[in-house]
Amino acid sequence: MPVKRKRSSRQKRKDFSAYDLHKLLHELQVHSEEITAQNEQLIKAQRELELARDRYADLYDFAPIGYVSLDVRGNIADINRAGAALLGRPRQYLLDLPFARTITAADYPAFRKYLALNRSEGGVGVVEVQPRAEPRRTIKLMSRSVVLSAGDNRLLVAMIDSTDARRIEAEREEALRREQERAAELGVEIAARRESEARVKALLNRLVTAQEEERRRIARNLHDHLGQQLTALRLTIDALKQERLSKEDSAKRLDLIDRLASQIDRDVDLLAWDLRPAELDDAGLTAAIETLLRQWAVAQNITADFHVSAPDALRVSRDRESHLYRIVQEALHNVGKHASARKVSVMIECRDDDLTVIVEDDGRGFRVDEPHTGSGMGLISMQERAALIGGRIDWESAPGQGTTVFVRIPAKALES
Numbered sequence: 001m002p003v004k005r006k007r008s009s010r011q012k013r014k015d016f017s018a019y020d021l022h023k024l025l026h027e028l029q030v031h032s033e034e035i036t037a038q039n040e041q042l043i044k045a046q047r048e049l050e051l052a053r054d055r056y057a058d059l060y061d062f063a064p065i066g067y068v069s070l071d072v073r074g075n076i077a078d079i080n081r082a083g084a085a086l087l088g089r090p091r092q093y094l095l096d097l098p099f100a101r102t103i104t105a106a107d108y109p110a111f112r113k114y115l116a117l118n119r120s121e122g123g124v125g126v127v128e129v130q131p132r133a134e135p136r137r138t139i140k141l142m143s144r145s146v147v148l149s150a151g152d153n154r155l156l157v158a159m160i161d162s163t164d165a166r167r168i169e170a171e172r173e174e175a176l177r178r179e180q181e182r183a184a185e186l187g188v189e190i191a192a193r194r195e196s197e198a199r200v201k202a203l204l205n206r207l208v209t210a211q212e213e214e215r216r217r218i219a220r221n222l223h224d225h226l227g228q229q230l231t232a233l234r235l236t237i238d239a240l241k242q243e244r245l246s247k248e249d250s251a252k253r254l255d256l257i258d259r260l261a262s263q264i265d266r267d268v269d270l271l272a273w274d275l276r277p278a279e280l281d282d283a284g285l286t287a288a289i290e291t292l293l294r295q296w297a298v299a300q301n302i303t304a305d306f307h308v309s310a311p312d313a314l315r316v317s318r319d320r321e322s323h324l325y326r327i328v329q330e331a332l333h334n335v336g337k338h339a340s341a342r343k344v345s346v347m348i349e350c351r352d353d354d355l356t357v358i359v360e361d362d363g364r365g366f367r368v369d370e371p372h373t374g375s376g377m378g379l380i381s382m383q384e385r386a387a388l389i390g391g392r393i394d395w396e397s398a399p400g401q402g403t404t405v406f407v408r409i410p411a412k413a414l415e416s
């Protein structure tokens with residue numbers, strides 16, 4: 001049997017004819033060509049892949065915004081040039097470094113929270129951090145979580161420089177805050193102006209009323225005193241003309257006429273003095289004030305002192321004299337009305353050509369800083385008169401400390 005089998009295999013080899021060999025060779029050749037074509041395709045595909053990878057690398061590297069990929073521990077697995085520039089460190093230095101080490105400590109909690117959120121939910125989180133490197137900038141991190149292979153999660157993070165946006169936002173907020181502040185200030189100013197306008201209006205009303213009052217008083221005086229006296233005078237003269245009187249009666253009537261005329265003379269003087277003290281014109285400011293003080297002190301039974309340290313030739317314009325006189329008059333009036341003082345001093349000083357008039361009492365005093373809500377006009381009219389003649393007026397007073405009124409007129413205001 002083995003001999004038979006040997007024979008059969010030889011037979012087979014004999015049957016593998018030249019034709020078969022040829023066919024086999026041909027098939028081999030076809031395969032080889034197919035493999036070569038496939039190989040060429042593979043090489044081409046590989047080249048395209050390499051090109052695509054290079055293009056991607058270029059895009060990644062030269063992208064205008066920063067990209068960083070973080071591994072599961074938050075270490076920097078890769079970072080492009082813009083990203084490294086934003087962190088202010090060389091790229092090689094940054095690789096494998098925990099990202100947290102590149103930002104300020106104040107931003108750690110927010111950054112950790114952001115990492116945890118992105119890992120657990122894989123969502124798009126946003127956080128703003130400041131890199132440690134100077135100059136300080138603000139970077140907005142926006143991320144996407146990807147799985148590269150089992151267990152290798154990466155967080156792809158885009159880094160956008162939001163410093164300018166932040167600055168503009170901060171400037172806008174600051175401008176808004178300033179505007180709101182200014183609006184509030186303006187509101188206060190407007191309220192204060194309205195209040196002072198209302199005060200001026202009320203003052204003007206009171207001034208007009210006071211003026212009317214003054215006119216009525218003068219008219220009453222004219223009517224009650226001069227009018228009556230003139231009527232009496234006229235009647236007496238008429239009677240003297242018409243009646244046949246004895247010499248003795250005529251002398252009596254003439255005497256009455258004389259007394260009436262003298263009385264009228266005195267009253268006219270008084271009225272004129274009320275309007276403008278004649279002494280101001282005759283003897284000047286200091287003498288007129290001295291007379292006023294002396295007469296007032298006698299009437300009030302108060303001790304009065306008068307000091308002048310001003311040149312005799314001190315002349316102040318008529319207008320100013322009159323205002324200064326009225327200021328002193330009102331100051332004395334207030335002492336009599338409110339102070340219960342024992343002593344009053346009036347001083348007129350001229351230093352460096354500035355004129356100062358001081359009225360001082362040792363009475364009960366008052367709180368200067370408290371607004372006077374009463375209907376009193378004295379202090380206001382003194383203030384107005386001082387301002388009208390280019391000067392200023394100040395009160396120094398406190399309860400139980402007496403009162404001193406200072407009126408100061410600068411030299412240049414006196415000259416004009």
Ligand SMILES: Nc1ncnc2c1ncn2[C@@H]1O[C@H](COP(=O)(O)OP(=O)(O)OP(=O)(O)O)[C@@H](O)[C@H]1O
Pocket residue numbers: 334335337338339361363364365366372374375376377378379380403
């Ligand atoms: N020398 C003073 N001593 C004490 N209190 C004074 C003195 N001068 C002014 N005062 C206080 O200041 C207030 C205001 O004075 P002001 O002259 O403006 O009003 P008035 O004297 O009350 O009224 P008016 O002057 O219109 O007659 C007075 O009511 C008084 O309380």
Ligand SMILES: [Mg+2]
Pocket residue numbers: 330333334337376377378379
């Ligand atoms: Mg007064």
